[in-house]
Amino acid sequence: MQPKRYTVTAALPYANGPVHIGHVAGVYLPADIYVRFLRSNNRDVKFICGSDEHGVPITIRAQKEGVTPQQVVDKYHKLMGDAFRDFNISFDIYSRTSSRTHSETASDFFLNLYEKGKFIEQVSQQYFDEKNQQFLADRYIVGTCPKCGNENAYGDQCESCGSSLNPTDLINPKSMLSGEKPVMKETKHWYLPLDQYEGWLREWIVEGHKDDWKTNVYGQCKSWIDGGLHPRAVTRDLDWGVPVPLQEAKGKVLYVWFDAPIGYISATKDLTPDWEKYWKDEETKLVHFIGKDNIVFHCIIFPVMLKAHGDYILPDNVPANEFLNLEGDKISTSRNWAVWLHEYLEEFKGKGDVLRYVLCANAPETKDNDFTWKDYQARNNNELLAVLGNFVNRALVLTHKYYEGKVPAKNELTDMDREVLAEMAGYPEKIAASIELYRFKEALQEMMNLARLGNKYLADTEPWKLIKTDEVRVQTILNIALQICGSLTILMEPFLPASAQSLADMLNIKVGKWNEAGNAEYLLAGHQIGEAKLLFEKVEDATVEAQVQKLLDTKTANQLANAQAAPAKENISFDDFQKMDIRIGTILEAEKVAKTKKLLKLKVDTGIDQRTIVSGIAEHFVPEAIIGQQVAVLVNLAPREIKGIESQGMILMAENADGSLKFMQPSAAVNNGSGVS
Ligand SMILES: Nc1ncnc2c1ncn2[C@@H]1O[C@H](COP(=O)(O)OP(=O)(O)OP(=O)(O)O)[C@@H](O)[C@H]1O
Numbered sequence: 001m002q003p004k005r006y007t008v009t010a011a012l013p014y015a016n017g018p019v020h021i022g023h024v025a026g027v028y029l030p031a032d033i034y035v036r037f038l039r040s041n042n043r044d045v046k047f048i049c050g051s052d053e054h055g056v057p058i059t060i061r062a063q064k065e066g067v068t069p070q071q072v073v074d075k076y077h078k079l080m081g082d083a084f085r086d087f088n089i090s091f092d093i094y095s096r097t098s099s100r101t102h103s104e105t106a107s108d109f110f111l112n113l114y115e116k117g118k119f120i121e122q123v124s125q126q127y128f129d130e131k132n133q134q135f136l137a138d139r140y141i142v143g144t145c146p147k148c149g150n151e152n153a154y155g156d157q158c159e160s161c162g163s164s165l166n167p168t169d170l171i172n173p174k175s176m177l178s179g180e181k182p183v184m185k186e187t188k189h190w191y192l193p194l195d196q197y198e199g200w201l202r203e204w205i206v207e208g209h210k211d212d213w214k215t216n217v218y219g220q221c222k223s224w225i226d227g228g229l230h231p232r233a234v235t236r237d238l239d240w241g242v243p244v245p246l247q248e249a250k251g252k253v254l255y256v257w258f259d260a261p262i263g264y265i266s267a268t269k270d271l272t273p274d275w276e277k278y279w280k281d282e283e284t285k286l287v288h289f290i291g292k293d294n295i296v297f298h299c300i301i302f303p304v305m306l307k308a309h310g311d312y313i314l315p316d317n318v319p320a321n322e323f324l325n326l327e328g329d330k331i332s333t334s335r336n337w338a339v340w341l342h343e344y345l346e347e348f349k350g351k352g353d354v355l356r357y358v359l360c361a362n363a364p365e366t367k368d369n370d371f372t373w374k375d376y377q378a379r380n381n382n383e384l385l386a387v388l389g390n391f392v393n394r395a396l397v398l399t400h401k402y403y404e405g406k407v408p409a410k411n412e413l414t415d416m417d418r419e420v421l422a423e424m425a426g427y428p429e430k431i432a433a434s435i436e437l438y439r440f441k442e443a444l445q446e447m448m449n450l451a452r453l454g455n456k457y458l459a460d461t462e463p464w465k466l467i468k469t470d471e472v473r474v475q476t477i478l479n480i481a482l483q484i485c486g487s488l489t490i491l492m493e494p495f496l497p498a499s500a501q502s503l504a505d506m507l508n509i510k511v512g513k514w515n516e517a518g519n520a521e522y523l524l525a526g527h528q529i530g531e532a533k534l535l536f537e538k539v540e541d542a543t544v545e546a547q548v549q550k551l552l553d554t555k556t557a558n559q560l561a562n563a564q565a566a567p568a569k570e571n572i573s574f575d576d577f578q579k580m581d582i583r584i585g586t587i588l589e590a591e592k593v594a595k596t597k598k599l600l601k602l603k604v605d606t607g608i609d610q611r612t613i614v615s616g617i618a619e620h621f622v623p624e625a626i627i628g629q630q631v632a633v634l635v636n637l638a639p640r641e642i643k644g645i646e647s648q649g650m651i652l653m654a655e656n657a658d659g660s661l662k663f664m665q666p667s668a669a670v671n672n673g674s675g676v677s
């Protein structure tokens with residue numbers, strides 16, 4: 001049965017960095033496609049999102065940058081909101097959890113559960129930083145992971161092996177604030193007894209959603225439930241967050257994962273006075289779009305909160321995606337390994353839809369996927385441009401050429417015409433079926449198949465040849481081609497909204513509703529179409545090469561930033577050192593050793609003599625550029641034959657963390673032969 005209305009939420013992005021393509025592919029794009037589709041079907045839908053502005057990573061970032069947490073979230077809230085808008089993510093509201101409405105709503109929610117006796121209160125020993133007089137929650141504490149030995153594991157999670165941890169699991173715990181070893185101190189917190197809901201969760205998810213939830217989501221939930229659930233603290237000793245609304249809880253705030261999902265509710269309140277209909281009426285279908293690391297919060301913890309409250313509906317589905325990687329590596333905000341949405345939109349003006357297309361076609365729906373610039377280029381050039389853009393352009397240009405831009409009449413139909421029209425009529429339903437099942441990749445493929453159908457139809461009928469012999473037939477062919485274009489405006493709109501609008505402008509029509517797609521009379525004979533423009537442009541090699549270079553630069557910068565000096569070698573005696581005869585000499589000649597990549601043959605004036613040295617530095621220096629430079633030479637290294645040349649000594653080099661080589665040079669010119677000691 002069709003629901004009366006929909007509430008669609010997209011994970012609240014964390015306001016400690018900009019939006020990247022992983023976020024988009026995982027969450028915001030599929031959610032937007034779904035919502036646009038629902039709107040096109042005249043369904044009553046509210047599309048809800050906002051920034052998640054609480055939690056320890058925000059306060060840590062603020063401390064690092066020497067600003068207030070509010071300044072951090074203000075900056076990223078704006079950056080993210082603007083990027084989503086410019087990318088045509090059509091939220092009905094983009095709110096934030098530092099808003100007044102939100103803190104009231106989250107507070108009330110907590111109190112409601114508190115008064116119903118839904119929490120367990122527990123006093124326990126927790127780490128405390130004596131120097132800063134503060135309890136150390138979650139990421140405020142680091143130490144060695146007991147599972148994998150990573151020395152920088154956080155109090156709540158090890159990012160190296162993915163284990164979820166408690167602060168007390170860490171070996172050698174250290175405060176992130178003072179760097180000191182924390183002490184144990186008593187503190188009281190409120191826990192949500194998830195274990196008491198195990199039976200209910202089993203019934204609701206394990207039995208109830210076996211068939212309609214995605215296997216990756218269902219599997220994760222089942223394994224959590226099978227593994228046994230434990231009470232989870234919903235309060236923290238912190239000063240950044242929604243204060244716990246109890247007298248005895250001064251200085252404590254709600255745990256960020258307790259308050260964030262309530263953010264969906266408070267955002268809806270900010271959107272409409274009718275908000276309760278969207279959260280409390282059984283005839284509303286609630287759908288959460290998220291990435292895989294949020295599954296436990298949206299399928300277990302938040303539903304338990306809603307259930308404990310009692311007034312709210314539960315999600316009908318949580319179509320979580322797996323992760324998108326970038327050029328073979330995990331996307332990471334802290335390592336700057338990402339394609340940032342706002343940067344893309346700046347550098348690729350007017351090409352938002354190309355990214356939407358690529359990220360949908362390659363979405364991590366059932367497994368982790370990889371974004372590469374090569375794939376971006378190929379999909380743009382071979383699919384968007386060659387199939388969709390090309391078909392539309394041909395249909396419009398020919399209509400202008402033969403009929404002054406007026407839709408020609410549909411005359412007598414051939415069998416082929418009838419088949420093409422029948423196939424076209426089937427697409428709206430086919431695409432709808434895929435979208436309703438959250439299979440957006442498949443839906444996009446079907447939309448492109450309609451463009452392929454149009455392309456093939458024109459290639460098979462060849463109106464540009466027929467025009468000389470059978471003009472009446474050409475009228476019919478172009479009429480049908482234009483009907484396909486008309487349907488495409490509607491069917492591509494959820495995926496490529498800006499291009500759908502451009503195409504509609506060219507056809508001089510409005511983007512219609514879903515039920516108008518597939519109609520063989522969508523454009524009436526005689527209708528004047530507008531100017532034909534190109535929907536897509538070729539992406540050149542140089543463009544993607546520049547993007548790849550940008551990523552390589554990031555990699556190098558990371559290597560340099562994270563470089564650790566190699567451990568010291570064993571001690572040697574002064575005599576051992578004295579045995580080495582190191583002199584300053586001048587390079588007189590330099591040339592590449594034939595048929596090698598790395599070797600230069602150098603002639604060096606060592607002050608003692610002029611000698612030949614073969615050095616593996618050809619990838620780092622242009623021969624002509626190093627002539628005349630003074631360098632340090634180990635002159636008593638036993639001679640050695642390299643590629644048939646006798647090398648008499650060694651040039652000393654410093655190797656940087658990025659692998660580049662630099663000469664060891666005196667700070668001012670000295671006589672050749674000067675000893676180094
Ligand atoms: N690479 C990715 N692929 C798919 N989904 C992602 C990816 N990274 C984040 N997401 C999802 O995007 C949503 C918002 O992410 P959130 O702001 O919580 O950042 P995050 O997971 O901490 O990412 P990051 O560490 O890269 O900033 C979440 O639902 C998350 O699962």
Ligand SMILES: [Zn+2]
Pocket residue numbers: 145146147148149150153158159160161162163
């Ligand atoms: Zn680990």
